[in-house]
Amino acid sequence: MRKKLIDKSKCAGCKNCELACITAHSKSPFPFITSGTDEIIQARNKIELDAEGKLFPEFCRHCDEPSCVEACISGALIKGEDGLVVCNQEICIGCFMCVMSCPYGMARPGIKNGRCMVKCDGCHGRESMACVDACPQRCLSQVDTEDELNGQVIYV
């Protein structure tokens, strides 16, 4: 099982993971960061600051009991067999019940098109995770393990 390991002490705040996420989820070859088409140009992850002002890479945890899925009224959010919580943007109606329910703030309203939520899809269907590939600090890494427990995303 593919898991994401996050060593927050290594984060340099470069936001490469955010940019890589935008690029990986864009159909455009030049995903302009601030403008463009109707496409949601938005990272699914976010570097934030903790109470001491230290960098904290905030990622969807793909919870075992995901509040967002529980709150989803459209059936767009599903926790799949692979353990990843994924939003089907074709089905999502942007009611933002998930936004209201995620205790990490990682179910977020789409900025461009207010009628759809965006969240990390664990790069499901991709060979590797875009954010992990782009991290120059190795703050993010990917581990493949037999372990079904202990979640999809592990903070160390």
Added chain:
Amino acid sequence: MKYVIIGGSAAGIAAAAEIRKQDNKGELTIISKDKFYYSRCQLHMVASGAASVDRVRLPHAGLEDIGIKFMAEKTVLGLDTAAKTVSLDDEQILAYDRLLIATGTKTFFPPLEGVSGPWTFGLRNLDDALAINEARKTAKNFTIIGAGLVGVELAAELVKTGVNVNLIELAKHPLPIQLDQECGDKCSKLLADAGVKLYFGNPAKVLHRRPEDSKPVALELTSEERIDTDVLICAAGVIANTDFARRAGIDARKGIIIDDRCLTNMPDVFAAGDVAEHIDTVNGLCQLTAVWPTAVRQGKIAGINMAGGTASIKINTGMKTAISVMGTHFISLGQICASKPQWCKHIFRNTDSRGDESIRVLYTDGKVLKSALLWGNVTDAGLYHEAIVTRRDISGDYLFLEGLDAAKRGKETMSIL
């Protein structure tokens, strides 16, 4: 083991899936008055024609594949808790070992002269939505009584289709439970700008009907103003579907009273979802908690307990709503309408770089976040929700109120069940 679930919506389906996870042998039947499982929260979209029936149909999570029998379009008429059977409208009698009542609610029609008759609807079931959509083909004037969640969302959707929409509300602003005066006024403006005609603080008095076909003509308000009305939609509250349960001796007030395992006062009879009443985490009162996520949560817990597991309700609230009106989003958490004088109110106003204005109204009791209203940018709503329902001590953490990131609480994982 025979499991019978009455009600095929959020709580019922969640319970069924959970039972199947725990017990893959037992016989599992869902009795539903609906044709299939669909999203009740999107009925206003169907009513306005913005969404097709297929669009709001929800996946059954492969119910048939995992051996769950879905009895569609059946109504339960009686329950015999001694014999452990339920009787249906087609005279079938089903035996159960464990029963879940997840029958939800029905529209409350206010005691208004002329209210009963053709072209008067609620908006609770798919049939209601389809009827309103059908009426749009010939009717021009739609009047909605009640500017709660259903009324406001329906008004906002209907007005987009070009019909005349009137919204009647007893209170001074729409969504009186969810919004404070300022955001309420902003919401009024959004609706009014879109063309909805608003009548607030002015209750309906009588619905005048045409003698020849009994169709509505005009709704007369207390102020004696007459509003042209072809279709009247009542969205002024709901009544829990407790009839057969009450007759069978199950304790119910507005809803069926359940304990923290979703068990009623009768052995092996559980209840969950909008029909159930349980202590609301936010205000400590036993009340209906009629929102989708809570119904799913209760359904899951009921399911686990029915299948012999143990789970209990830890967090339970109906006082949360995410709404979108004409493209503006807002989320209301906790008792905005019932704030206490000793609470401290914090208001934060910002305009972001895109020029979009956001308002946050937060109430604390000095220690705990009691309620939050986010207008515009709702990104952080989940963090406030978590703070409210866990009653986390945030005294001295003023920054949290201002809008702190999840990380700032220094939490990396948390358990929600």
Added chain:
Amino acid sequence: MKRCVSADSCFGNYLEKRGDVNTAFDRFEDQSVKCGYGQHGVCCRLCSNGPCRITPDSPKGVCGATADTMVSRNFLRSVAAGAACYLHVAESTASRLKSIATGISPLPLRSEKSVDELAALLGIAGSSTNEKAGKIADAVLADLYRPRNDKMELVSKLAIPARVKKWQKSGIMPGGAKAEVFDAIVKTSTNLNTDPVNQLLHCLNLGISTGLYGLAMTNLMNDIIMGEPEIGIASTGFSVASPDYINIAVSGHSHSIFAGLIAMLESDRGQQIGIDAGARGIRIVGLTCVGQDMQLRANASGKNVFVGQAGNNFTQEALIATGAIDMVISEFNCTLSGIEPIAERYKTKLICLDDVAKQSSALMLNDEKGQELKLAEEICIMAAEQYRLRRDQITIDVPRHGYNDVVTGVSEKSLLKLLGGNLNPLIELVKNGTLKGIAGILGCSNLAAGGHDVNTVALTRELISRDILVLSAGCTTGGLANCGYCSLSAKELAGPGLKAVCEKLGIPPVLNFGPCLAIGRIEIVVSELAKALEVDIPQLPVVISAPQWLEEQALADGCFGLALGLTLHLSQPPPILGSPIVTKILTEELVNITGGKVIVEMNPVIAADKLQQVINEKLAALGIGV
């Protein structure tokens, strides 16, 4: 959703109230996560193999550049840009002086005394004031335009001999200032200089031309054109903008670019344009450093048309959102891009007078020499037109904000006059222990060091409570004035010694020298102190701090302070911490070269401790009892 705080609570409250406006205070929170590579100076974007960043796993760029090379290269590029900015101001001021002196521009030279004094200092002779003024301008321009191998001539006349000797010995005497900037760009381009020491010495070289030409000579030439500063009482804060007048806010650094506008507004013709539009007249509201300069020289020019300094750089968006400003004229930097949407909403006309400060939604007007009064009239007419167009369409909401008892007009000359002709009384106060030292609180305001003016105010409060006299120039003093520190009543915040001095001399504990250009004036005061004590600058019980430095110009200013041999405190480090060599040189080894040293300390109380310790060591070395 969080909003950055301000030390100026009245201003902060106004921002809270104006949640309908997006300002830097909101955007600062959106940008709270900083890229560590940029912060440490270890990102290099010089070639297509990059951008390269230094990490533990990749300690060198593709070309082989080390962290030290990347940091020093990036730092020198920034210092060069900062120097270029100030030199641009010096150059345009000298050309204006030349144009007036030769009779092309129909404007007065408001201080003949300044011409004579400066000519004497520079050894320039002439038969008339105008001839001398013209020659001064020529001398400045000649130095600026020299090739790099030709040393500038005025350096040895503007700096004290001990410094000149030190600079010559260290090999940092600047050649033609523009050529030095030019070669700094060359040096820091792809696969050129990789020597951090050589690059840092070049920074000091640029610091000298920044300080002596960009700052000091610009002030002295502006004194000639606009008149000498005189100590007086003035108003600051948003309240200076009266809705009864047509208000033109000015932003930038070149006082003399407004010589024409001020002359026009001093005339009946200028005011009549405003009166005809239905206002009581036309007034100038100060914003950023050029406003500080106008405040400084208000007694000599624009006394009745300049109403006061509204605030420093980060107050401008809110100022425009009050609705009281009809027009903003920018001629140089510190005008935030963020004012553009607000100006659009409030129908405030944006004008630029120099294309280096052209904003996308501003109208660029050609400031042609000789046409200054014509341009000024055109501006007045436009402002009046804007007034007519907008006033009934917008709401004006000016908060009660600021102080009306701010002591302004302090310069190296007016301070001497106050002290009775020489610095001895000040020296005596230090010698007898009444004053425990002197600190320059200089430079910008930013939002990053605790919030808007937060560290500036906190450090100043600490220093004055320890009887250390504070001299302030730049946006620091704009912020301090709006927090009451430049008012006489601020003496209550001073220690007993400084308080007594304030009472005796009738001064506040923070002396307001005006714009950041006046850092050059404070450094003249420092040089004069060194002369009077017959010591070199590093021996003086004087420290400087740029607690909230913002930009590249501040880095060039800082390099001047270091070249002068002063101890310089910064709350936030410049982007150098990725390089052990550069960090060590600036914080430790430089003291052996020029005597200068950088102290980085975010906590204002600890910073004050460290600065006081430096002062005490210097006092002890001078044999003055501590």
